[in-house]
Amino acid sequence: MGENAHVEELAREPTHDLENESPEALYAFLEERQWGDGLPVVAPTGDRVEEMLAGGDPGADPDEVLAVLPPRGGAATRRTVAVNAVMAGCPPEVFPVVVTAVRALGQQRLNLRGVNATTHPVAPLVIVHGEVVAEMGFNAEVGAFGPGNRANATVGRAVRLVLLHVAGARPGPGDAATQGQPSKYAYCTAENAAASPWGPYHHDLGVDAPSAVTVHCGENPHNFHDMESDDVERILAKAASAMTTFGVNNACISSGEWFVGLCPEHAATAAAAGWSRDDVAEHLFATARRPAREFRAQFDLLAWAPWMRDAADDDLLPMTEEAGNIRVFVTGGAGRHSCVIPSWGMTRSVTLALEA
Amino acid sequence: MSARILDPAGPLAEGAVQLAPAAPALVDGRIGVLDNAKPNARLLLETAAAGLAERIGGEVVRVTDKGAAGFNAATACEPQVLEGLSKEVRIVLTGSAD
Numbered sequence: 001m002g003e004n005a006h007v008e009e010l011a012r013e014p015t016h017d018l019e020n021e022s023p024e025a026l027y028a029f030l031e032e033r034q035w036g037d038g039l040p041v042v043a044p045t046g047d048r049v050e051e052m053l054a055g056g057d058p059g060a061d062p063d064e065v066l067a068v069l070p071p072r073g074g075a076a077t078r079r080t081v082a083v084n085a086v087m088a089g090c091p092p093e094v095f096p097v098v099v100t101a102v103r104a105l106g107q108q109r110l111n112l113r114g115v116n117a118t119t120h121p122v123a124p125l126v127i128v129h130g131e132v133v134a135e136m137g138f139n140a141e142v143g144a145f146g147p148g149n150r151a152n153a154t155v156g157r158a159v160r161l162v163l164l165h166v167a168g169a170r171p172g173p174g175d176a177a178t179q180g181q182p183s184k185y186a187y188c189t190a191e192n193a194a195a196s197p198w199g200p201y202h203h204d205l206g207v208d209a210p211s212a213v214t215v216h217c218g219e220n221p222h223n224f225h226d227m228e229s230d231d232v233e234r235i236l237a238k239a240a241s242a243m244t245t246f247g248v249n250n251a252c253i254s255s256g257e258w259f260v261g262l263c264p265e266h267a268a269t270a271a272a273a274g275w276s277r278d279d280v281a282e283h284l285f286a287t288a289r290r291p292a293r294e295f296r297a298q299f300d301l302l303a304w305a306p307w308m309r310d311a312a313d314d315d316l317l318p319m320t321e322e323a324g325n326i327r328v329f330v331t332g333g334a335g336r337h338s339c340v341i342p343s344w345g346m347t348r349s350v351t352l353a354l355e356a
Numbered sequence: 357m358s359a360r361i362l363d364p365a366g367p368l369a370e371g372a373v374q375l376a377p378a379a380p381a382l383v384d385g386r387i388g389v390l391d392n393a394k395p396n397a398r399l400l401l402e403t404a405a406a407g408l409a410e411r412i413g414g415e416v417v418r419v420t421d422k423g424a425a426g427f428n429a430a431t432a433c434e435p436q437v438l439e440g441l442s443k444e445v446r447i448v449l450t451g452s453a454d
Contacts, residue, residue, distance in 0.1 A: 014363050021359040035364065044362045065369065072365075073372025080366030087364060114430040119453065165364040176453070253428075301395060303428055346430035 021045070035165055037157065037185060041087040052082040055092025056099055057355055066099060067106020070113035072168025076102050080166055081158075088158035094136050094151050096355050097213055098158045101126045104215040104350040105159070105167075111347045115217045116169045120249060121181035122217050122344035125259070126159055126188040127329065129202045130211030132354055133190045140190035142333030145221055145261075156186030183220050189331050195264035196330035197271030202351050204277060209353035216259050216327075216349040219248065221339035232270040235338075236280065240288035242340050243319045246298045253303045253345030254321035260284065261339045263332040277328045285323035289316035303345070385414020388445035390437070391421045393429040397452035405449050418444050 018025045021043035030036035042048065053062055062079040069076050078099065085098050105112050105124060115122050128138050139149035147153060168174040177184070193200045202212035224238040239260060243250070250256040260280070262270070270280055293313035295302060302309070305321040320326060327349065332338070389405050391398040398419070405416045418441065423434025441448055 015360050016363065018359045018361060020357055021361070025359075029361075033365075043359055044364060045359055046362060049362050068369040068372070073369050074365060075367050075369040075372075077366055079362070080364065083362045083364045083366075111430065113432070118430060161364065166366055168365075344430075346428055 018043070034170055037160055037164060039185075042089050044083040044086040048086045049079065049082045052085050052090065052092050052095050053078060055095035057096070066102045069105060069163070069167035071116055071174050072166070074166035074168060076106070076162060076166045081162055084161040084165060085154070085158040088154045088161050089150070090154040090158050091150060094155050097126070097128055097132065097136065097155050100213040100352050100354050101155070101159050101215055102162055104213060104352050105163075107350045109348040110215065110217060110350050112167065114346050115344060116163070116167060116175050118344060119176050119178045120344050121177045121179055121184070121219060122347070123181060123183040123187045124159060124163075125183070125216045125218055125341065126156060127201070127214040127216065128155070128188070128190040128211070129193065129200050129214065130209070130354070132211040133193070138190035140192035140331055141195075142335075144189045144192065144331045144333070152188045152190065153186055156188030159188070160184060160186060181220050189261070192264060192330050192332060195267075197267055198277045198330070201329040202353075205351050207351055207353050211354040212351055213354055214349055214351040216257065216341065216343070217347040218259060218341045218343045221261065221341050223337055223339050225337045226266070227336045230269060232273045232275055233283070235266050235269060236283055236287065239338065239340055240284055243284065243288040244290050246295075248342040249345035250319050250342050251295065252299045252301065254305045254308055255303070255325070256320055256343035256345040257325045257327055257349055258284070258320060258343065259341040259349070260326060260328045261331045261341065262328060263336060263338045264330055265334070265336050266338045267330045278323075280328045281326035282323045284326050285318050285320070288319045291315065292317050382412045382414070382447065384446035385409065385412050386445045386447070387414050387416045388441050388448045389416065389419040390433065390441060390448050390450035391419070392451050393422060393426060394452045400452050401449045408447070408449070414447075
């Protein structure tokens, strides 16, 4: 019996009896099964899991399969997702966000099999939109990508634990990322719609719901700052500079998306100039470019749209094949730092209405 | 105090399979190559397949890519390609990585 089969056998029991629920006992339990993210967990007792399930749709079947997650082919049922949410430390009220994120992970266009199999350091980023940001206490302001907020931290961690346990995305056999990245521990932020000059991100996508969840599979955020400009083009020149690197997969895979997380002050500068969210994307599409010859000098394989493959060497080519692949949202608090989040490439973001 | 906890991995989905155990012997020498679209995969896999065929007295009977949908290493193989391979060969070499 191989190592993976041994671990799978251990995992087949629906419940496990421990001597106690001390951190040490839980560590030993997880270690034997090659589970966990390396941090202490909350013991997923029956009572706690029931409380977690009660935080979601009260009429839902706990055995409903939300998604089948590769490479293991695990059935992400509501109950199993709730177990991982308990372990992550989620308060029950955020459970619908975790459920919706797991549904997104199961969408074919997100290509989770590839996301987990690649050597690229990609991690699913969960972005929370709408009324639940305030209602559930997500941090969309100062430090929105950082620590110190239970909702952000535990939702991001719960999604990762689901990937580790249900999807089998353990580094090595289930997650081939050469170096990994810190966002593989927890990667969740929220849209700061209250400080955004534009409508909620999900409304612009046609998701007509008070709240929604986006999952984008990408790298860690790449910061760009501009402390002094009142000129939106001067600010976005920094974004374009951060985007036009050959070190990201978007350079050789033109179908990849970019998420651009503008801080409220940069977004306000754009809006004061009369720019919409789409105007920002169009401008970055037009300006984040390099000559075709430079791409060709750097890569033997270019997964480009046909019109890009046909470009002359002197033509300036964008870092993605269409402006619609540049997705702009507002997050963060005071200060003038924004970020771009490159894609793994062969994946598409998914935005779903938050389940009731 | 003892504690009973719920399993965080849960069951495998219906239809999910685990890797097959290694074959005890290469009794059937029909070898296929499935190019997974990584750089130099075909060269590496064809060379390895030829070496294996020589070693076991077999034959490389099919070399294929993943079909139209599998143009990139990150995209899945067309089901009909897998079906064809399963009928024609006993051993498939595939999956060159970075």
